[in-house]
Amino acid sequence: MRGFKPDLHLFLPALALALAASPALAGVNWWTPVGPEGGTATSLVIDPATRILYAAANGSVFASSDGGTTWERRNRGLQDDVRRLAAASTPTPALYAASLREVYRSADGGASWTSTHVENLLLGGLDALAVDPSDSATILVGSLSRGEILRSTDGGANWSRVSQNLACGGIHSLQKGPEAATWYAGCASGQPTPFLKSTDAGATWTPAGSPLPQGGSHLQVVPDPGLGGVLYASAVLRWITRPEWAVYKTTDAGATWTFLTESSGPLVAGPAGQLFAGTLRSTDNGASWQPLGLPAAPGALAFDPAEPATYFAGLPAGIYRTTDDAATWSLHSRGLFATQVATLEIAPDSTLYAWVPGLGLRKKPAGATRWRRADNGLPLDAIAGTFPGPPALAIDPATPAHLFLGWSSGFARSADGGASWTTPGAADGPCLRIRELALDPRDPGRLYAAGWLFEASCLAPGRSCPVFFSEDGGASWTCAGDERLGYVTALVVDSSSQPSRLYATSLGEGLWTSADRGRTWRQLKGLRRFGDTLLTVTVDPRNPLQLYVGDLYGGLYKSTDRGATWAAFNRGLPRASVRNLLVDPQRPQTVYANSSGEGVYVSGNGGRTWFPLNGGLASSPGELLLDPRNPRKLYATTYRNGIYAHERR
Template sequence: MISKMRAASAYPASVGSQKYAQFIVWWLRWLLALCLGLGGSAAAWAANAWEQTSGPEGGWINQLAVAPNLPTTLYVGTEGGGVFKSTDAGATWAPASNGLTRRLVAAVAVDPTASTTVYAGTSGGGVFKSTDGGMNWAIASPGFAGAYVLSLAIDPASPTILYAGTYGGVFKSVDGGANWAAASVGLTSTYSAALAIDPVTPTTLYVGTSGGGVFKSVDAGASWSATGLATGSVNALAIDPANPATLYAGGSMGILMMKSVDGGANWSAANGGLFQQPMSIAIDPAASSTVYAGTAGGLYRSLDAGLTWAQHGPGDWPSLGVRSVATHESNVYMGASGGVFRSMDSGASWAMANTGLTNSTVRALVIDPVSPSTVYAGIQAGGVFKSNDAGMHWSAVNTGLTVTDIRALAMDPSTPTTLYAGTWSGGIYKSVNGGASWTPSNSGMTTFTVLALAINPAAPAVLYAATNIGVFKSTNGGAAWLPSSTGLPAEYVYSLAIDPTSPSTLYAGLNTGGIYKSTDAGANWTVSRSGGEVAPLVVDSAATVYAAVRFVGLLKSTDGGASWVSAQPGLPDTPYALTIDPTTPSTLYAGASDGVFKSVDGGAHWSAAKTGLANIALYSLAVDPVTPTTIYAGTLGSSVFKSTNGAVSSESRLLDLALAVGGSPVAMTPRLVPAR
């Protein structure tokens, strides 16, 4: 609100004129309510700076929970998109994160007697609670509000009793999250990754730890003792609801899956045919000999109580990691790297169930310069998605992509249907038909970890790939690659940028080695600024370069990297994404851990430009080359957002007009921004 506005830096207007401006804002809003205009339609003025597009759908799911008393209601906790809810057994989803200030949700638990009471364990924000089915959330973890919560469990007999497993041990609440107390006596390893409660005797519970195996409590968490599995890291636990003395533990214990039939006193291997470390375990409540294990390599199923396992689930989705499995009657749900998958026939057939689940982490964005309504998004663990209508609809274009962890995209500016995708472990893929199909393009590559791509705008057959061991170069459109790292340290190269006015000049941002420069098309490199993790990098002209250095901030060079100065004022932290308006190079956009920031003076000052996009981390940005007031933002766990007005909110536009009416200069930089 205007009453909470502050100046991002010194502003010449007096306090009196500020109050007068606030009155003018109120007056202008009243006029808007009467639809009197103000130089445009009321709808245009009322718009947020950013609106979420329809996708891409999918993204990493950390936990999937079925409401015990209303099994068509499901909740998922995501990697960065908060909580989503389905009321039709996963057919459709809607965001359910209002008030959830920490959006990385590692654990979700639903009250077994009231499906509208839900708890979310967050990364660095403690526990949140909703009593209206996820419509609104409030912090519910006094005493450890900043904790990293890894697991949650609710007492089925007394749902106001709940337990939270954190980096620092187990905490317990007996009043529905209003108060918490430490409950870790006897735990020699406090990293509490998994919790399980005996459904028949809820005072008995188990915790899986890092390095200490499984611990057991028989007094509702008052004290813990080691079980027969006293070593190794346990990521997942499950108790047989038909026979609570039987439990399964999955993790890195030398043996991937262990089983106990005597309440943890003794354990035996239960991993025949299991080749991946379990991240989640679920037991079919109707047939306890059927057990599911979610792993980094997909879903496994055992039909003989863990004696033997076979890979199960959707076979047409590559690189599928499964962090959560849940069952209800014949329904089986997977929370995976590609979103939610479900089977309605006990696993006989599977289908993706991501409608409305806008939870993708977008590592790269490219816009077709000839037809700018065509946009591509590279998804971490999700492949490539394409929109032909400026983000209104998205569809996966992954045919031929056997690895879908996308870290970079590049487009041939002269032939926009030619694209390149850099992946985390599959190298480079090329498409010559607008993403309809992809083929590997790795000849000569000696590594398959690709973190950035750059194309020579004057000669698009020349492109560069930043990898974990240096830079590679192709001069024939990716048909063959050669190392191009002379002078570079042998380490991760996180970012690459080509000088658009002198394409033989390149800059590389390294993992620890700082910024390097080449003036001979990558043949040789020399240090420009030593030290620091550098990403992103962008070049404005032959002499102006911007580089984000972790723990240092955004830097700017106006002499081709010979010297660097801070361009950080107004930014809350080192940006993860950076882009330049191609028509007005003094206008920049930076994506940070808390939304988008904008500079109109070449980085001298920054102001918040995140209305509609607050509390969301950014990984990628792209400006429409034809209509540069249209910007796309790729997020951590919230898919793609779009601004069509240069990331200007109605609040800032009204304030500028009010200051103009009040006699204060409007073109000051930075403008007033909401207090954080």
């Protein structure tokens, strides 16, 4: 998230004084997380000395000092999204975190991080990280470049390239074997060499082993911690909607391989003959396998060195823990704000609905502290593969329990606030790739769906339709769009006129409006001199003559005559895509803008000047929404850390 500035600048001096007087109020003049909690961990490690559990989840580092029950984010000093973690305590405690381009070190349990500057030497992005458990100053990293391994023996102060240009592809895994000074590196390509081996603590490396019988890529090579010379390997055989692995075993240093099982997740070797592969577990070194008892394949697994029957697994809902050798599991995600929120809508009663990839649709009523499921009956797997974007959600303003959800090849509705869903059909079959859904406040029975039509066979030859409407809850649809609109990026219904007026922004075709509910459309050409690649449009709720639009290249423009003429209103805004615009309905001079990668900006004078409003915001937002009951309260979705709330006073 380079370029994002999580500092706090308020645009009114009086407001700045109020902030100084009461900075501790949660959510008041400061962004605070509200969930949903969870997020898949890509790496889990336990400090052997303190037994603190660390998780790298969706780019952030989290720590738990109570066995995974509660979590806190520890990102101070990190400049990139973290993917890998490693910890050792001998002779001194050290914690390492790797992003795609850098390795960071912490000597205080993750409270602060410093860069080791390995990026200055790297030829490719980092894909593997390991620390010598007997020497916390010895670190090894493997990159996506051909066979590149870098090594440091002083905690990252200095690095040397110890392997390069070997017939290995990128380095996908690094792990120390039970034999003294022996290390193994799994090759990403798997051909012609499945792994590299070092017998001098990683100082030099040589190709080793024969190719796996079925080939494959992204090899993990895992030594058995209790049996010298025994290795396990997993390789991705297929990657359709998700990777599928094959697991092998060798007892002769990789000369021959024995197939063990297929799996749906990463490979981990544990103590006393335990072997884990996706949702499967073996207690006899791979001779037989049983279900692990988890709802899905974990992204990471860790063992408690002091409690052999206790281990942890990272899944989209959070961290699962077992204390009885996988007989039972319990979910723990309190404080783990690491979800990606792709879609957010707020009902008139301030109930939040959030679409979270990997979790589905979640709901939090106003005043509630917990989120709950709201997706019973939805085809979650189909929605997960949406293109060109996340699913769109609309809420009936007259009947807030009526919800509508559209995605790339389908449409569903709920009459009970998400407790159950039905799928009456997609917009004109599977043709419309829905990006936007909007209800007409003057006529809530009229629902609009916008996006892009790919399959011409759905309509008459030579026709396409980027906007449809339905008057029967999505059971049937009628074209309401001019094919000249192209790919619609935003659709707004302005109910101040009778009938309601429509506005649609388009990639490459600018801004369009319809005064007759979509029967005819007119392009507002006053914007042409600024550009046609628009992402968002909003209407001043107090003055429908005033429009704001944001474009892909950092422009924000305002019209005071319903789109006939436009002026740039960019003073104080960074040159980054303007993804969302909001106007406070009670104080229309207050306008909010979401600048891609730069955060939230606010104007107190109708857009003439802008100031950042990012204090407490963990990562760059994806969407902004105002609470309909309290327009001073702002919600922001993030791609890394769930939803944040900010109440200005």
